[in-house]
Amino acid sequence: MERQVHVRVVSPITTLGFRRKDTLKSLEAPGLTVSATQISRGPGSIESEYETAMAVPDTVVRIVEAEREGVDACIIDCMGDPGLRAAREAVTIPVLGPCQTGLHVAAMLGQKFSVLTVLPRLIPQFENAAALAGLPSRLASVRSLDIPVLSLEDDLAATQSALVDEAQRAVEQDGAHAVVFGCTGLMGCAAGLRAGLLARGIDIPVIDPIPTAVNIAVALVRSDLSHSTLTFPLPPVKPMPGYDMPDLHTKAAE
Amino acid sequence: MERQVHVRVVSPITTLGFRRKDTLKSLEAPGLTVSATQISRGPGSIESEYETAMAVPDTVVRIVEAEREGVDACIIDCMGDPGLRAAREAVTIPVLGPCQTGLHVAAMLGQKFSVLTVLPRLIPQFENAAALAGLPSRLASVRSLDIPVLSLEDDLAATQSALVDEAQRAVEQDGAHAVVFGCTGLMGCAAGLRAGLLARGIDIPVIDPIPTAVNIAVALVRSDLSHSTLTFPLPPVKPMPGYDMPDLHTKAAE
Amino acid sequence: MERQVHVRVVSPITTLGFRRKDTLKSLEAPGLTVSATQISRGPGSIESEYETAMAVPDTVVRIVEAEREGVDACIIDCMGDPGLRAAREAVTIPVLGPCQTGLHVAAMLGQKFSVLTVLPRLIPQFENAAALAGLPSRLASVRSLDIPVLSLEDDLAATQSALVDEAQRAVEQDGAHAVVFGCTGLMGCAAGLRAGLLARGIDIPVIDPIPTAVNIAVALVRSDLSHSTLTFPLPPVKPMPGYDMPDLHTKAAE
Amino acid sequence: MERQVHVRVVSPITTLGFRRKDTLKSLEAPGLTVSATQISRGPGSIESEYETAMAVPDTVVRIVEAEREGVDACIIDCMGDPGLRAAREAVTIPVLGPCQTGLHVAAMLGQKFSVLTVLPRLIPQFENAAALAGLPSRLASVRSLDIPVLSLEDDLAATQSALVDEAQRAVEQDGAHAVVFGCTGLMGCAAGLRAGLLARGIDIPVIDPIPTAVNIAVALVRSDLSHSTLTFPLPPVKPMPGYDMPDLHTKAAE
Amino acid sequence: MERQVHVRVVSPITTLGFRRKDTLKSLEAPGLTVSATQISRGPGSIESEYETAMAVPDTVVRIVEAEREGVDACIIDCMGDPGLRAAREAVTIPVLGPCQTGLHVAAMLGQKFSVLTVLPRLIPQFENAAALAGLPSRLASVRSLDIPVLSLEDDLAATQSALVDEAQRAVEQDGAHAVVFGCTGLMGCAAGLRAGLLARGIDIPVIDPIPTAVNIAVALVRSDLSHSTLTFPLPPVKPMPGYDMPDLHTKAAE
Amino acid sequence: MERQVHVRVVSPITTLGFRRKDTLKSLEAPGLTVSATQISRGPGSIESEYETAMAVPDTVVRIVEAEREGVDACIIDCMGDPGLRAAREAVTIPVLGPCQTGLHVAAMLGQKFSVLTVLPRLIPQFENAAALAGLPSRLASVRSLDIPVLSLEDDLAATQSALVDEAQRAVEQDGAHAVVFGCTGLMGCAAGLRAGLLARGIDIPVIDPIPTAVNIAVALVRSDLSHSTLTFPLPPVKPMPGYDMPDLHTKAAE
Structure with missing residues (x-):
């Protein structure tokens, strides 16, 4: 198990500059690379169930993108764990809610x-x-x-x-x-x-x-573990009017 | 307590014609009017957490609209209760998940x-x-x-x-x-x-x-009851890029 | 479902005049009739498990009578829900404890x-x-x-x-x-x-x-729901020395 | 702690001869006397919540009588524990439900x-x-x-x-x-x-x-333990039309 | 059930004179003999999980010895119940933790x-x-x-x-x-x-x-009850380097 | 956080050669060293609560030794987690039960x-x-x-x-x-x-x-986390006749 583990931290808010990049970089360690992204559609910050819900669609998109880029695990950067269950259905890499x-x-x-x-x-x-x-x-x-x-x-x-x-x-x-x-x-x-x-x-x-979840994500990757497909099965193919979602099944078939 | 109670059933899917209007009309009773609407942005049907999540934003919009039209209570027409918590934060009328x-x-x-x-x-x-x-x-x-x-x-x-x-x-x-x-x-x-x-x-x-939730909604309205504002407080005012959401605070200030 | 729903409130105490009739009448609404009765054998008020127990036999009699008169649902007017389980065994109409x-x-x-x-x-x-x-x-x-x-x-x-x-x-x-x-x-x-x-x-x-239970009772009646006969099966036929109880089985056979 | 412990088994049914006296006598042991009684008003046997409820009033009377006779503890001879809570309010000796x-x-x-x-x-x-x-x-x-x-x-x-x-x-x-x-x-x-x-x-x-409860009752008596008066406080003085109940307070004042 | 019940109280600490013998003797009653012993290897008193653990091996030895001497039940004299589960596997007489x-x-x-x-x-x-x-x-x-x-x-x-x-x-x-x-x-x-x-x-x-456990032990013995062999089966035969444990299987075969 | 993390796997059984050293070595990864030890006093294998208990004293000794050698975290190599709570009281480095x-x-x-x-x-x-x-x-x-x-x-x-x-x-x-x-x-x-x-x-x-616990241990060390001293406080200083235990307080005072 010599390979580098790449963990992506996905911020589910649209406020720019909230989390400084070097803060997350400081979590890197031997064998661990940390990257970051954030959503462009959704709440400026999350302090309600309403804002949590609005953050989910774009958060899921970012996590699907991360998996396609070869990221090993994703962390959702909010204690409401927005999109945790939806994202786990959409990807096979570990997705962790802090x-x-x-x-x-x-x-x-x-x-x-x-x-x-x-x-x-x-x-x-x-x-x-x-x-x-x-x-x-x-x-x-x-x-x-x-x-x-x-x-x-x-x-x-x-x-x-x-x-x-x-x-x-x-x-x-x-x-x-x-x-x-x-x-x-x-x-x-x-x-x-x-x-x-x-x-x-x-x-x-x-x-x-967040540091804890990043380190636990590495532990899961090194233990060859991810979430259960019985709890989080791939969603069925269906139109989703009003959203521009990635094709989850094409990806899954790769 | 002589007034007519108006309950709106909100379908959180975009498939047209799934629920026939007369089915819901058959639930009407003395003192009870039932109306229906559905979302235009979101999943064709809901069979996953992913689809549940994508249904929430427009479901909340429909429920806010219902309250503004004077509807007395809303029912979300899906057993995933999508948007139940977010919608309860956004309105003061009872919102019930089946x-x-x-x-x-x-x-x-x-x-x-x-x-x-x-x-x-x-x-x-x-x-x-x-x-x-x-x-x-x-x-x-x-x-x-x-x-x-x-x-x-x-x-x-x-x-x-x-x-x-x-x-x-x-x-x-x-x-x-x-x-x-x-x-x-x-x-x-x-x-x-x-x-x-x-x-x-x-x-x-x-x-x-659904029939049960419609009848329970009438019971709550007649009992002058709705969800707790301590559990479901009004969301803060904040930009929501990418969504065209109603101004919850203007409404609340009415 | 056009018919009037008749809910009977049964007071399990023997003090006369405790609950004014017009208080319960004020709960009436379109499609809802409310009537009241009380026990003649048992405690003056209920503030102990002892008094709760003594209230049960006559409360059950009143509820059996209500069902035979065509009442649609009964409410037991005490937060100890005295006789709730016994009465549910004895009748098929909904019996609610507040x-x-x-x-x-x-x-x-x-x-x-x-x-x-x-x-x-x-x-x-x-x-x-x-x-x-x-x-x-x-x-x-x-x-x-x-x-x-x-x-x-x-x-x-x-x-x-x-x-x-x-x-x-x-x-x-x-x-x-x-x-x-x-x-x-x-x-x-x-x-x-x-x-x-x-x-x-x-x-x-x-x-x-009490108002809440009355309104929920209407909801159950309109939803064609009552308690489960598996949880509350009809009692067997047996002598009950010292009590003048109605014949539950004759009624059930109607 | 040399004294003989006297445990009374109270049968909450009216069928005569159901429990043979010698069966209970066989539970006696050094330091333990066992006696028995049964109710005269109530169900012939108990196979429902309805019958359980009808057994309570007379069971409580028998337990109050037992305490007045100097019995050390009572067992209610039915697995529905009918009257356990009511009787504990009425007496201070241990009352056990099997x-x-x-x-x-x-x-x-x-x-x-x-x-x-x-x-x-x-x-x-x-x-x-x-x-x-x-x-x-x-x-x-x-x-x-x-x-x-x-x-x-x-x-x-x-x-x-x-x-x-x-x-x-x-x-x-x-x-x-x-x-x-x-x-x-x-x-x-x-x-x-x-x-x-x-x-x-x-x-x-x-x-x-029943044998287990009799032996546990002895253990409680020898340990100077009984039920809590905070959970089971003495009932208030109040008329109880239709029942001929003992005066609990006179007794308590002794 | 005329026989005398012999209960042994096993102190899992090595401090001599902590519990006076006459204190335990005072628990004796008609049909009940109480004896006492204590461990010679282990903590002086028990105020931590560490000390609890160190008390277990010798406590189990004392309880096995008690069973072989014909004692009817054992009580472990510490609220940490040290060795309760291990001792129950090793003997068939009731072992109680206070x-x-x-x-x-x-x-x-x-x-x-x-x-x-x-x-x-x-x-x-x-x-x-x-x-x-x-x-x-x-x-x-x-x-x-x-x-x-x-x-x-x-x-x-x-x-x-x-x-x-x-x-x-x-x-x-x-x-x-x-x-x-x-x-x-x-x-x-x-x-x-x-x-x-x-x-x-x-x-x-x-x-x-302790008095309560002694009396409950008598109740279990008189009720012919002990712990379940499914929860507490006899340990397998295996070497135990560093400990001088009794042969549990020889005893069991008696 | 550049330093190497050293995790020690402590086998609480005395059977030699049960776990091959190279099996544990295969868990090493960038930034992670894994070492192993086993007890010399206790059961040959653990299949009962009795054997679990006998394994604890020497397991705690091995974990105290590991901490003194500068090991960063210990894993107890048995699903009974023998000595987990006692060892956590004795050391401040993370001790994990699989x-x-x-x-x-x-x-x-x-x-x-x-x-x-x-x-x-x-x-x-x-x-x-x-x-x-x-x-x-x-x-x-x-x-x-x-x-x-x-x-x-x-x-x-x-x-x-x-x-x-x-x-x-x-x-x-x-x-x-x-x-x-x-x-x-x-x-x-x-x-x-x-x-x-x-x-x-x-x-x-x-x-x-075991692999999972080793990787989670690294995550805890990198997150600067260990067990709570409120749940697992240092044991008091007391003689422990029959055991040759390390002086926990000298160590703690270092």
């Missing part, structure tokens, strides 16, 4: 975990994600920073401080033994949150879902 | 229930729906007729016969005490299935989800 | 719900009801007003105020996105509670179980 | 268990009992002999043979590692079933719920 | 229960025990006194006072209706805790797991 | 999964593992090949053929969408099983737990 991946990794590392997200309105989304992952009993709580996605970087110190406070409450009030970022816009804040918690005597894993 | 509604009604009427659907590939969808409805312990099984949606009417006798056979297996092998149709294309087959089962000595409720 | 019905409706409308009941001693009853409904994961909490049933109307302002306070705590401390009255003696308080919560910025569904 | 007790003992002894009952119509009752006991995940199956209660002794060889066959199926098809009798009319059949299963190479615990 | 037993008894007596343990680090152990017992829904909370096992008796008044405070919090904040000691070092404190709680108006069962 | 890891990976890739193990007696172990992983709802079944561990390689063709047959039954009868090997002695059989299933038209992920 939410599903992060919840399972958290469950492997400690007794219960909390999700730290940006807005209270996203709480049901994570409760549903835990139920669909089969992990409802491990979710200690979902806590919100009450900061919109696109404002997370406006005052990074405030964001970091809110993270430490909410993580401490998750541990002390909700019984969390690990925390997972509930927005991929928080990528890069794990080391700071770890340090902030250690300063308060709390030593727990902090799961930064 | 799947979610049918599962709860089945749970009220008997100990466990089975879903009778069209294709094996849809089984995980119903298992997930039961989990999200909070009802995993009541789902006895999901059974498939192995007939594509658009072929259900090609040989109605074969469809009816397959329904009776699978329902009997659900009762005798899986412990079902009620059955729910797992495809709204089966609408109208309940009386025939009931008769077929009674001829075999099996007397159980057969839930035809 | 508790079971209210919990399923709440689960359809929001992520999690709380029950607001009258006395702390009733909390286990609602936890058990949620478990039997298959909905334990959706019950956020059960909160008590600490006011006995027959005193609810002594100081209606105090009752309303306690409702608003507990509902707010349910939302803010327990994560409820909807509330259900945990005593049918609270019937009629929904509009006031909604208004009180809106004044505090909380916009959630308030489920008043 | 169903609840048998399920917990089975869960202590093996991975999963099956219930072997008399009629298919009782299956939901045991599924609900497992849910209320908090043990749904441990119930492998409920299997029926298809023999009415009062016919169990008509052909004891047939009953024993049906027990062995169904127990074997429970082990081989359902994954049961223990079985619990699902009707107290099967009392005394455990040794025969054990022998029959051992002859087929199956060595599992067979829980005969 | 944790598993205590949780089931608590679940029989009230709606939900809390565990009161000595150190916060043990909380996950009890959550896992509840999951393995099939009882996760009945565990209200695990609360810690924050006192190491071997210091419990240093200041008995402080221990008792901490117990009352935490039990009250379990009832008032977590909804517990019963409490279970989460360390067998607390044996003997039940009466004091009951009295302390009654003085604060709280009347709930307090489960002292 | 069972826990394999179940989570399976849950990420498909709807439900089955475990294919060697002996029926191990079935409860996997049901318990799924419960402790928080994944009981995703376990479709545990199926047994009925071949002892040390005989798996005696007739590799028979082993492969039994694997394909049981995997097909898992899919067709139990609804599995993925399978996980339930014995690490099956390592290396995944490609053959995949091919055998594809020849029967079944395309599902086959999880070979």
